Amino acid sequence: MKTSNRVFESPRRFVLFSYSAGHGLLLLRSRKTTETPTRVDILVQDVRAMEIRAWFDGIRIDEVGADYLGAFQSNPQEMMEKGNRIYSLTGSNWQGFIVGGIISTFEDDCDFMAPSGLLSKANQQPITN
DSSP states (O other): OOOOEEEEEEEEEEEEEEEETTTTEEEEEEOOOSSOOSEEEEEEOSOOEEEOOSEEEEEEEEEEOGGGGGGOTTOGGGGOOTTOEEEEEEETTEEEEEEESOEEEEEEOOOTTSOOTTBOTTTOOBOOO
């Protein structure tokens, strides 16, 4: 059994902000508040399968082994392809998963609806360095 590797953790409220089926881009976003004057974006590339809520308080993302997926009736293991990773998602009173590629995070002080700093404005593709 593969041990988990912490990818990201935050107590903030996040929403499923956008998903692009063509490129499998999933963008989760936390808005600015008076207590937290920044927004946080989490971009997951090449998403093949997921079990996630539309919004949630707090999130912990760990990269885990394939055995984690056995608990989900949606049979996400059959969506796995070479190079995919498995991420467990844990929030306040719920658990889910994402089968996909690289996860990136970005924090800025832009408004909630402003484009993400993780995506190019022209075609909503991931920005590569």
